[in-house]
Amino acid sequence: MASPLPILLLLALYCSSVCGEELEGQGVTQAFQCFDNNLIYYGCESAYRLNPTGNLNVPLEATNLFCNGPCLIETQLLLNCLDHAFHNFLFYNKATVPDIQNALRAGCSYSTQRGNFNPGYFMQGEISKGHTLQKWVTLYYLFSLIGCCFFIL
Known part of the structure; x- marks a missing residue:
C-alpha cells in the first residue's frame, strides 16, 4: 500500500495557495455565531433582523420603528461582528x-x-470576489473527510 505522505504534502501545498487563512472554516463558524449572539440582537423584533440571506424584511410602515429603535444599531453591530469574523463575508x-x-x-x-x-440596489460594481460560505463549508467537509480517511489507513 502506498504511503499517504506525498498526497498529504500535495494537499498542504494546494491548501496553502488556495485556502489561505480559512483552512478549517473557523471564520464561517464565527460568522454564523454572530447571527445567534444574544448580546447583539436583544431589542430588535425578530421579523426585522438581518439573517444569512442578506435580506432586511422591514415593511415601509415599520421604517421609523426600525431606524429610530434598537434594530438599526443592533444590525450595525451584527455587520461589524461579521466583518471581524470573516473578512469579505458574502450573504x-x-x-x-x-x-x-x-x-x-x-x-x-x-x-x-x-x-x-434592498441591498440589490446598493451593490457596488461587480459581484464581490469575497469568499462564499458555501465554498468554505464544502472545502471544510472535503478536507475533514480526506483527513479521516488517512487516519483510518
Missing part, C-alpha cells in the same frame, strides 16, 4: 457587508430611498 444573495451598510444608510435616510432596505 446568500451575494451582498457584502458594505452593501448592507449602504442599504441601511439609504433606508433610514430622509431621501426618496427611505424605507428601501
Whole structure:
C-alpha cells in the first residue's frame, strides 16, 4: 500500500495557495455565531433582523420603528461582528457587508430611498470576489473527510 505522505504534502501545498487563512472554516463558524449572539440582537423584533440571506424584511410602515429603535444599531453591530469574523463575508444573495451598510444608510435616510432596505440596489460594481460560505463549508467537509480517511489507513 502506498504511503499517504506525498498526497498529504500535495494537499498542504494546494491548501496553502488556495485556502489561505480559512483552512478549517473557523471564520464561517464565527460568522454564523454572530447571527445567534444574544448580546447583539436583544431589542430588535425578530421579523426585522438581518439573517444569512442578506435580506432586511422591514415593511415601509415599520421604517421609523426600525431606524429610530434598537434594530438599526443592533444590525450595525451584527455587520461589524461579521466583518471581524470573516473578512469579505458574502450573504446568500451575494451582498457584502458594505452593501448592507449602504442599504441601511439609504433606508433610514430622509431621501426618496427611505424605507428601501434592498441591498440589490446598493451593490457596488461587480459581484464581490469575497469568499462564499458555501465554498468554505464544502472545502471544510472535503478536507475533514480526506483527513479521516488517512487516519483510518
